Amino acid sequence: MNSLTGELPETISSCSLLEIVDLFSNSIESEIPPSIGQCSFLQQIILGTNNIRGNIPPDIGLLSNLSALFIPHNQLTGTIPQLLGSNKPLIWVNLQNNSLSGEIPPSLFNSTTTSYIDLSSNGLSGSIPPFSQALSSLRYLSLTENLLSGKIPITLGNIPSLSTLMLSGNKLDGTIPKSLSNLSKLQILDLSHNNLSGIVPPGLYTISSLTYLNFGANRLVGILPTNIGYTLPGLTSIIFEGSLSDLTYLDLGGNKLEAGDWSFMSSLTNCTQLTNLWLDRNKLQGIIPSSITNLSEGLKFGACNVAIKVFRLDQNGAPKNFFAECEALKNIRHRNLIRVINLCSTFDPSGNEYKALILEYRINGNLESWIHPKVLGRNPTKHLSLGLRIRIAVDIAVALDYLHNRCSPPMVHCDLKPSNVLLDDEMVACLSDFGLTKFLHNNIISLNNSSSTAGLRGSIGYIAPEYGLGCKVSTEGDVYSYGIIVLEMITGKCPTDEMFKDGMNLRSLVESAFPHKINDILEPTITEHHDGEDSNHVVPEILTCAIQLAKLGLMCTETSPKDRPTINDVYYQIISIKEKYHALINH
Template sequence: MTKVREIGSLLSLFNFQSSLVLTLLFLIILSTSKFGTEALDLDTTNGDQKTLLLVKSQLSDPFGALASWTNNTIFCRWRGVTCKNQTYVIKLDLHSLTLAGALSPYIANLTFLQRIDLSNNKFSGQIPVEFSRLSHLEYLNLSMNSLNAEIPSSLFNGRWLVSIDLSINTLHGRIAHVVSDLLPRLQYLSLARNNLTGTIPKSIGNISSLAYLDLSDNILEGSIPKTLGTNSNLLQHVNLYNNYLSGEVPDSIYNITTLTYLNLNYNELSGTLPSTIGHTLPNIETIDLGVNQFVGPIPITLSNASHLQNIVLKANSLYGKVPTNLGSLHNLSYLDLSWNQLESGDWSFLSSLTRCRKLWILNLISNNLTGNLPITVGNLTTGRLLMGNNNISGMIPYEIGNLVNLTALYLDQNLFSGMVPPSIGSLRNLDILELSKNMLSGPIPFSIGNLTKLSELWLMENQLTGAIPTSIGNCSNLLILKICSNNLEGIIPKEIFGITTLSQEVDLANNLLDGTIPWEVGSMKNLPYLDLSNNNLHGEIPLSLGDCQVLQQLKLGRNHFEGSIPESLRNLRGIEYLDLSLNNLSGKIPEYVDSFRLLKYLNLSFNALEGNVPEGGLFLNASAVFLQGNLGLCGGNSLLNFPPCPVDSSKHKRNFVKQSIIIVASCIASISFLIVIISTLLSRLKNKKDTKHEGTGFEVEMYRKVSYYDLLQATDRFSLANFIGRGNFGSVYKGNLDGEGQVAIKVFNLDQTGAHRSFNTECESLRNIRHRNLVGVITSCSTVNSRGNEFKALVLKYIKNGSLEEWIHPKVEGKKLSLEHRIYFALDMASALSYLHHHCTPPLAHCDLKPSNVLVDGDMNALVSDFGLAKFLPSPTSHSSTSLMGLNGTIGYIAPEYAMGGQISIHGDVYSYGILLLEMLTGKRPTDDMFNGGLNLRSYVNAAFPEKVGEILDTTISEETHEDLLMHECAISLFQIGLCCSEEAPKDRMSMRDVATEISLLKETFLKKETPDGGTN
């Protein structure tokens, strides 16, 4: 009866007279879904509020982004909600809030919506067809979600009731007598980067007002367009998703005359491009159909779309000649036709493109271009010219030097011959020069040194001759130098190793180079890859090579090096691949090689090495070690098939005598020590005074004594279950020590160079310092283990919340740092360093401040730890030491003056603190892959400071600062402190005392905000 009365009211409201209409409406309402029934309960005064609450009830909101959506507040002030006249919702912006669940059809009840942005969330399922009733909708963005059904055709060709009260907007289907055009105002539609399937509905063409259409990035995982072939370089840039849009693009899409932007890339769409495309899309500015399966020629009518600025047709199966009339597109700035089967013809298309004075990117990589590159190439205005992987022959035109705006030139994998034109030196803005895998001959032009902005130089696999020009040393921004596999002669210029920016690769292998490795190679402190193999180099391996501590791959095989493997190479702790094979090296295999924990491949074969083969580390894996051809080697892993080492009887006798002397001496020392202890105790009882125990341990009365067996029992024999992590000089275990409860036990790897010094330094440091923001020490242990080997360990308080590294860069959900926490952590660290620098006598420099050396306790306090590299400075006034020898800080946090041989000082800690603070705020490591070519974390922040700091903030706090002016100002202040601390010149940096004061004031400001009467909230 209730529904009948409601029907009567509706009919009375709209004065419907027809019984046919009455019957139709009656049937529709009785068949209304649960959704429809609930919507009927909404009234005109609070319908939008109830609708929003229904939408919220169906969502997963893990971070409480919609906490403001409650009955106790005005819905027009809710997050992401914009109203008109404080009455009804016109905009719903909920992008990037990590919301999950199905898209709610209740959104369609917000009848006056003009804009919906739900992008960059985790919505799944299908797009509700009910959205078709939003007649005022102009903007719909559902991109970057996990929508995984077909695009409903009825979304674009359905009809909705326009003359019924808002409370029954759940009616759907077609009512022929009372209709309006679907989504008549929609101008923006983005469903990109989802998992949508099926074909593109023809009905999208019904949206006559559409200007922006993006259905890109819905490609099936593992289903790659055939045109990609097997090229791994391109595949690195293809995003693969779980499903895909397939089939042909409906003609109706190409007939939406209002379109200015069309993006269908990264799908599996097929068919040909319509021959009339330039006529039917007269207003198009961007057309991106890349990474699909389109076939056929590029329509010549494309040039009729005179507004075109960006054309992307890459990675399809297009064939035929490149149209020769593209030059009429005077606004064209980006043309990408790469990875097709296009032909060059007579190259008239290139002459045509010289009329496009705005053309910045021309990409024709991997096509069927043939013939000689015409000299008209020098008339282009492009900034990036990409023609690699074709069959272009002849000489590189001298006129290439006219492209003075060029930043990238790719002519690799062609058939170019002749010399590299000297005019190449005129391209002073060039960032990347790629001429590899051609047939180029002659010398490398000396003018190459004019390319001072060059970051990548690729000349490998040609037939170049002559010496490497010393002018390459002028390319002071180089990151990659690959000139391997040529016929280059002469010595390696020392100027190459003066390019300190080389931080990715230096490859000079497979040439005819001779002479020695310049001593200056030690300047390559940031280089991970060095290949000088298969040349005619001789002499000894320079000791300075050990200064290249970032090296991961070192290849010196197939040369004529002699002498022993230098002791300095023990510093290459990150080495993964080491090849010294086919040389004339002699002496023993250094024992330190088996301590290289990251080493995966070792080739020392065919040298003149002798003596015992180490048995630890990589030597346990016979398949990864190559030692054949060294006739003097013996012992080691039996799988290496070396004979046992002979026993030296005279040496055995000497050892027996030595051991006897040691035993007698030990007995005498023990008795003497016992006498000293008894005398000391009697003296203490008599004089009632404390006497400090000398040595590397802690004070006897202040710290308890523990034995090796105590620690063995506490850690369950140092089991993997209790392993916490590995530091610079040892491993850390969790344990339960009687009388102390849970502790952290740092066991030093005494086979590692510097471990003894590190243990002594930590003991000395921790004995003399006390501060609430320093990790508390319980005791030390210096003894022998069960095998009679020396054993040293520190017992520290166990900090249960891990390191700051795990909070800034969490690997698991749950560890989330608010700006409040970051302010407190910054103050804790500043207070600790201020104490070390200004309140210790003598002052103490930590020398290795980084996130993994800052621990977080149960009360979320930051505690500075790991004093293994700390240095006591000579005097409170000098604040500096006389030597930098032995400093092994961490790349990215080390002060720049240290890299130049400067003295250790408290200013180095300030620099490390500044970088750490910037890392805390941006969430980016100083060693992030994005930082190259002169860009580092500090310059990245400095470029955004102060106006754009909101754009570089860590995503977990960007929302806080976006919605709260005071929080935003706090973030700016912290950024300013970080920049002041990380100034290049030590004298320009703040003192930690001032830093602690500044951040303490910030903390007070924050607390005032949090206080109910603070006046901010």
């Protein structure tokens, strides 16, 4: 990771004993010289995150010692070499986020040594080639965000080592192969955003190693099985074993699934780590029975889009957080605050407590997944322009102003961070997760809902420094967290990033570049995506507004609470930045 520029020389073939080419994360603007195929000892080609353009030389597929081909996040075009995969020692192939087209060469799925293949976010078309039984070492396969069509190969179920399978965002049709249930080591399965139909093979719901399961946005039908969360007993067992105890994410939304008698909900109580459950846009109709919820009036599901937040009651303070969140949500109603539709508080068949909130569904997920899409395995087709970032900052400020000044009693959120900022279909932001919220009465913390001191209350990286010293919860703490989010939105850096050590943090990074070197630390897509305007015209205006945002973020993250602006002052400043942005863009 340096700042090297220039082109890859055609004379690279003269390096006859060359084994590794590693120019990862530089500013190389070049095509890959065809002569690289003459470097017969070459083992690793690592050119990720540059400006590499043109085709991948076909002769790369003939390099008999090649073990790693790593060229993601570039501008490659053309097709994947037809003989890639015939290289006997090939282990690692990552070509994601380019503009490659054509079909996937069958040879790539015939290698006996390959363990990692990522071809996501390209323009690959045609069907997925069959998988050889010799492909026994493959652990990771991602083909998301392409133009692939046809059926999912049945032979995928013959790869016992596969732990990650991501095929989302294509045009795949037909049914989900039953053979996928044989993948006993599968941890991540994402088949969302395709045209898959038929029923989900019941065995997929019982792979005990799964942590992430996404079938959303297809045309799947059938009644949700009652054994979600259970593995059927073996011949020598008389009790349920191997529950999906590690499952954290389950998305079945956007299909034609039916709820039956809702008994699948009781089964889900066995998924003790489940924090994200999406059932929206299905045919889930009827009333949740009294065995599932203690509410006197049943919750009806149909056209209503909802998300279900399940509380992990084995975690310290979780029951208290459930009741705190219910109390907070009961007292608020605002466009920029998540709306609770209903709640569920009951016991599972084993007598364990089960608590969940039925919340309004926000289709664009949370802000964290937009700021850090690659870290979270997300490949968005749309990025956040500076205009959208400013709008989101306005929405968060409006929500905090309501909590601090306009609801009764006033509240302090105490856990403001990007993952708790949800976005709807129009990218309107709202705050969620009120489990740590504190009520204020005449500017005094309510003793019914908190201790006299805050402690480390919130999430690491967003907690106001005075909380670490035992100071009381205050609105200034929320302002600090807001400032961190603003700095995170303009830099694309998480406050807990590994780069922050030895006294360096997100605030000091921005402060060191403010104002004249602000462009050095801006998240790159801010200047690449700007609401359809011409880039040469917009960039100076973007820098002007980015400087103003950085200034606001620095003011909000002052070490001393008394030096920070109130949320009312923040609101007027962010509105002013928004107006200036639109005036500059439309000038």
